[in-house]
Amino acid sequence: MREILVVDDEVDVCRSLQKYLSLKGYEVTYAMTGEAALEIIRHQPPLLVLLDICLPGMGGVELLVRLKDAWPDLPVLMVTAVNEEELGRQTLKLGALDYITKPIDLSYLETSILASIFAD
Numbered sequence: 001m002r003e004i005l006v007v008d009d010e011v012d013v014c015r016s017l018q019k020y021l022s023l024k025g026y027e028v029t030y031a032m033t034g035e036a037a038l039e040i041i042r043h044q045p046p047l048l049v050l051l052d053i054c055l056p057g058m059g060g061v062e063l064l065v066r067l068k069d070a071w072p073d074l075p076v077l078m079v080t081a082v083n084e085e086e087l088g089r090q091t092l093k094l095g096a097l098d099y100i101t102k103p104i105d106l107s108y109l110e111t112s113i114l115a116s117i118f119a120d
Contacts, residue, residue: 003044004113006030007037007063008052008079013102017050017079020106021113034058038066045071048116050109051096053080053087061091068095075116079104 004026006017014030021028029046031037034055041049049067053060060078067074078091081102088099097119098112 003027003029003046004048004050005037005040005046006050006079007034007055007060008032008050009055010052013052017104024110026113032056034060034063034066037063041067041071041074045074048075048077048113050077050079053078053082053091061087061094064091064094064096075119077109077112077116079109 002025004021006014006028008014008030009032011032014032018028018030029040031040035058037049051060051064055063060080064076064078067076076096078096078099079102083101091099097116100109100112
């Protein structure tokens with residue numbers, strides 16, 4: 001399974017990442033809220049999650065904590081417009097494997113995804 005779940009409240013970001021990652025051979029699903037992401041993951045955990053910090057309702061940090069509690073081995077990469085060093089460190093301490101700021105360097109994103117998938 002090479003499925004990636006993109007969790008972002010901006011539909012343009014979701015669609016852009018879906019288009020780019022599909023060209024790289026991944027099946028991409030997206031959710032626009034933390035609650036929707038949890039529902040998707042409960043039914044079929046993806047290979048990897050790309051998670052925004054700023055989401056309506058449950059924020060990205062809270063979702064990260066829930067994901068790591070329920071699925072500790074699920075790789076999560078934070079992909080966000082919030083470029084704050086302390087927040088980046090916090091998410092890494094909570095179990096995220098990377099903190100990537102927008103606008104996204106797609107080459108770096110692809111490298112980070114591959115590193116996360118093959119981290120074991």
